[in-house]
Amino acid sequence: MRPVFVAGAGMIPFERQDENTLGDILAGAGLAALDDVDLGKHEVGAVYLGNMASGLFNHQVSVASALVDRLALIPAAAERIENGPASGGSAVKNGVLAVASGYYDVVLVVGGEKMRDVIGPKATDIVAAMTHPHAEYIYGLTLPAMAGMFTRLYMEKYGVTREHLAMVAIKNQENGITNPYAHIQMKITMEGILEHPQSHINSPIIADPLHLYDCCPVSDGGAAVVLVSEEIAKTLKKPMVQIAGFGQATDTHTLAEREDPTELKAVRLAAVQAFSRAGLKPKDIDVAELHDAFTILEIAESEQAGFFKMGEGAKAVERGDTRIGGKLPINPSGGLKARGHPVGATGVAQIVDLVWQLRGEAGENQVEGAKNGFSLNFGGFGNNVLAFVLRRIS
């Protein structure tokens, strides 16, 4: 396999984008990444689009072909990659393989979703279309409901408290305030969401024990990266950031089939594969972007990806280890909680944020001297997970 590098990275703000179509969002993200790199004579050979549900959210398919036309990249190859909330990570993976194979030298990977074309609970229904149609969906199971059950079990088994969950939310919201691309830019406090007499109004229950501030928002947005071969990367001016390793693993499609529902086997395995390919260990990582669609997931993933022992993730949050300036900053971007979670965009946005960190371009959210980064994109309820290790070379 040829080594693969991120030559360009870009994003558009994650927010409610009523004025923009899905096509506008994807093109905006693609252009942001293309504008970040001077490719000279090299042309984009293929476009990979990470998007979960353009059909259900926007009544459109073949969106990747439309994007190629919009970006004036005809006759570049193009397809849409769908893997639920890990669609972005899957698009990056296939872009990496396309360059690694030697078939393409330059690939554009765009991730994006326009979720707010539908109204209110319809978005939760569309997201629930990733559950098992006969074993889960028909019983009304939604992702917040699955996350609520998972949270209860995890709290009981590992002594995680409501306060620990709130600490994750408070940290990520704080990081979001200084991230110009973040959807939610608002300070929250323990007092306001847990102790205030009005806390049941400030942060109402969504799926017990998860409250509003334990859940990511429903966002519109897009992110993109330009992947290139080593030969091309060497000719560019920016620091060289390599996709040093990736891993991907699946687990039972339904949550009920798992022997121990608190164990996220696909997270473990994807992380092990990514570290093994990169020749690095969790202790070598300087900054991580994890998939905190629900606060419990940041804690669970930080343990099961190997950064902390089981039961130690919540304590690490309590000690401030995962804040910017801590031992292992997690989600300095604000994560899904604050940056937002336009599903297909997330896995690509995580890579963009890591690239900015490793290049020293993360502004107020910079983790000083970061050289190695890790991202985790969580599909389904952990039934299809991707992990990436990124490394600054020069």
Next chain:
Amino acid sequence: MRPVFVAGAGMIPFERQDENTLGDILAGAGLAALDDVDLGKHEVGAVYLGNMASGLFNHQVSVASALVDRLALIPAAAERIENGPASGGSAVKNGVLAVASGYYDVVLVVGGEKMRDVIGPKATDIVAAMTHPHAEYIYGLTLPAMAGMFTRLYMEKYGVTREHLAMVAIKNQENGITNPYAHIQMKITMEGILEHPQSHINSPIIADPLHLYDCCPVSDGGAAVVLVSEEIAKTLKKPMVQIAGFGQATDTHTLAEREDPTELKAVRLAAVQAFSRAGLKPKDIDVAELHDAFTILEIAESEQAGFFKMGEGAKAVERGDTRIGGKLPINPSGGLKARGHPVGATGVAQIVDLVWQLRGEAGENQVEGAKNGFSLNFGGFGNNVLAFVLRRIS
């Protein structure tokens, strides 16, 4: 790039499958391909699923993850690849790159669609979701309407007649009768569909000049192939069939943007790339599976992919050159016209049919001594096209 071989190939009948869910169809196709090869100790590393619109047809996403569980292939990687009617071809391409890169040694590619979960004109509406949302879809443009306009222009420019179109339909329906996987197994005649006093009832106008028998049916179905490295292919008992080359090209998303709407630039370019990679020429091909969603497309593609000069495709049909036993048999399977066109399945089914031809396993539809095969999978209305050249090595 490492050479990539098709080790296993399988299909389930294309038909109206009211008793089977989308999951049943995909699993059936996957098992058919896995049953066709004894992989011994080698495990499937990744699954690529070609499917156009599981969201709109079946209100499901993350179907690739569900398939991995259903086939007991956990923790194999998995994602869905969507490229409109070329979703199957795109899935094969990404499977090829995954093996070619050296990251995976064994990849399962499944293509499938369950279109008959929706009723009547709704299927045509969902297929039309591949058109441009603001420039085409909102004006009520459908794929049959686009094909009708294209047919009229092509007939005028190249002297193609209604009889030529009918000859394509008659040939492909005849081939379908002896293909046990074909959806439509019924003999039609020139007299019955063009000359009979009841011909306007037998084959009514769909989109002038296209009549019913110029259009493929709306089908449920699935097909699958197992792709492996050369090292593994050499250990297997069946004849070695290599994916000797592929090409993929895009064109303007809307038909109206093209200088000459009768020119299918993406077909030309994809074919040129595939032949170039394979080191073969059109004259070296013994059997071709083309994308005859409408009869005119078989004629147009046979010219623009390089098999006949412009304007000669219709004459070749008239001479019988494209029948089984002719100089270049096209769609011995019956093509989309008779085998059917469950959109995501088609690009994979074409590869399965070619593998059976090159192995000498095509039964009554066998093209004697076929060694090199060609397939063309046409996305959108020619805005994203894939071509493959397959070669029997041993």
